[in-house]
Amino acid sequence: MPSFDIVSQVDAQEVENALQQTIKEITTRYDFKGSKTTLVNEKPVITITTDDKYKLEQVVIVLKSKMVRRQVDPKVLDFAVVENASGGLVRQKVTVRQGVEVELGRKIVKMIKESKLKVQAAIQGDLVRVTGKNRDDLQQVIALLKETDFDIPLQFINFRE
Numbered sequence: 001m002p003s004f005d006i007v008s009q010v011d012a013q014e015v016e017n018a019l020q021q022t023i024k025e026i027t028t029r030y031d032f033k034g035s036k037t038t039l040v041n042e043k044p045v046i047t048i049t050t051d052d053k054y055k056l057e058q059v060v061i062v063l064k065s066k067m068v069r070r071q072v073d074p075k076v077l078d079f080a081v082v083e084n085a086s087g088g089l090v091r092q093k094v095t096v097r098q099g100v101e102v103e104l105g106r107k108i109v110k111m112i113k114e115s116k117l118k119v120q121a122a123i124q125g126d127l128v129r130v131t132g133k134n135r136d137d138l139q140q141v142i143a144l145l146k147e148t149d150f151d152i153p154l155q156f157i158n159f160r161e
Contacts, residue, residue: 002135003132005157006100007155008126008152008153012096015070015072019041037049045093047091050089053090056090056092100127108145109128115140115141117137119132119138121141
């Protein structure tokens with residue numbers, strides 16, 4: 001029976017490369033001279049600490065642009081609220097999301113069932129497995145999910161006959 005898996009995966013090495021490029025650019029930018037800006041990668045959380053909210057916004061813009069350049073979708077970044085840190089600094093935690101969360105998995109399964117296609121969808125950990133008798137039905141499910149905009153990027157892997 002044909003099947004495929006719906007996942008949301010991020011290449012951790014590309015995230016690390018984008019983070020290193022962001023740090024390198026910030027250390028060379030004129031508007032960050034003398035600032036106390038740091039980026040710390042405590043996988044899967046990146047902690048950004050800087051002088052004020054304006055500089056924090058600039059760091060986020062640079063980080064997102066470096067992620068795009070490394071073919072990492074910026075939708076995987078989950079930004080927490082900005083909090084005050086000691087010494088008059090501001091801090092923001094950014095979580096790199098991996099896997100399909102249960103809530104999103106339920107939404108995907110419900111959408112597939114409402115489409116009236118002859119397939120079955122089941123949540124298995126951090127992925128959703130879709131099985132059906134006909135390969136064309138599975139391809140229609142993929143097309144349906146690609147049309148829908150989710151808050152994380154989805155990949156379709158392990159397509160089996």
